[in-house]
Amino acid sequence: KQEVTQIPAALSVPEGENLVLNCSFTDSAIYNLQWFRQDPGKGLTSLLLIQSSQREQTSGRLNASLDKSSGRSTLYIAASQPGDSATYLCAGSYGNKLVFGAGTILRVKS
Amino acid sequence: DTGVSQNPRHKITKRGQNVTFRCDPISEHNRLYWYRQTLGQGPEFLTYFQNEAQLEKSRLLSDRFSAERPKGSFSTLEIQRTEQGDSAMYLCASSPGGSGANVLTFGAGSRLTVL
Numbered sequence: 160k161q162e163v164t165q166i167p168a169a170l171s172v173p174e175g176e177n178l179v180l181n182c183s184f185t186d187s188a189i190y191n192l193q194w195f196r197q198d199p200g201k202g203l204t205s206l207l208l209i210q211s212s213q214r215e216q217t218s219g220r221l222n223a224s225l226d227k228s229s230g231r232s233t234l235y236i237a238a239s240q241p242g243d244s245a246t247y248l249c250a251g252s253y254g255n256k257l258v259f260g261a262g263t264i265l266r267v268k269s
Numbered sequence: 270d271t272g273v274s275q276n277p278r279h280k281i282t283k284r285g286q287n288v289t290f291r292c293d294p295i296s297e298h299n300r301l302y303w304y305r306q307t308l309g310q311g312p313e314f315l316t317y318f319q320n321e322a323q324l325e326k327s328r329l330l331s332d333r334f335s336a337e338r339p340k341g342s343f344s345t346l347e348i349q350r351t352e353q354g355d356s357a358m359y360l361c362a363s364s365p366g367g368s369g370a371n372v373l374t375f376g377a378g379s380r381l382t383v384l
Binding site: 163190191193195200201202203204205208248250252254255256257258259260261262 | 314375
């Protein structure tokens with residue numbers, strides 16, 4: 160069974176701190192790995208997509224890595240801001256579907 | 270194009286009633302997906318269309334659930350005889366074919382509350 164796990168479930172940090180969110184997946188036959196942001200009661204906003212042949216992707220203060228052999232991905236957020244507060248979800252792409260983790264709830268305190 | 274549009278955004282219904290949600294994908298996207306998200310969990314795959322053909326359904330999609338995409342454009346998700354366990358956010362997503370097939374754009378979701 161394809162499962163995606165995210166650690167920690169929740170994280171609270173002071174503004175300006177660098178942080179790492181972790182994602183692990185059981186099935187390495189992944190087509191790509193995506194990180195999404197979800198604000199309370201809202202839909203999903205795509206942040207970064209890493210193809211299975213890639214090791215990392217960067218967008219602004221965000222950097223995501225992918226290690227298929229170990230079944231892990233990380234999302235690094237530099238110089239966190241209160242506006243980064245949201246739930247961050249990772250999802251593995253398998254065939255025609257995405258398998259999501261339960262998310263990490265991030266709170267950045269000002 | 271304003272992205273993926275879902276209606277209604279919120280629906281409150283009594284147990285046993287039928288509800289229908291509509292999704293309008295990005296116009297040039299031929300792939301359309303439905304996901305369900307319960308509180309504190311990630312979205313779970315329900316079903317997938319390529320044009321008007323429903324190509325994959327999750328076991329989560331019980332016989333009370335039916336999804337259609339009659340002309341390969343908008344899609345509807347109907348839940349018959351709703352139960353309290355159906356309370357969730359129903360998310361629609363679309364993607365283009367070819368190399369972009371796995372790059373999904375999600376709508377804002379339709380939240381269902383069954384009393």
